[in-house]
Amino acid sequence: MNAPLEGTWQHASVVHRKVSYQCSHCGKASTPRRKYKCVEPNRAGPITRGIIYICSECNRPTFMEQTAKPDTL
């Protein structure tokens, strides 16, 4: 089992909606509080194309590609 990654991810944004996944780094159920988003500008509103979540348990990142939908996260 890896020790949690030390430090703070810079300029990450807050996860408002409850998200949960099994982290492939530490194997635990992660409920991340920090994220980075890849956003495509759109006249009807920005579209989120991908999100990098920072694991709440081990502080390591997981990328999740998003299907096209309005930005509600």
Ligand SMILES: [Zn+2]
């Ligand atoms: Zn983890």
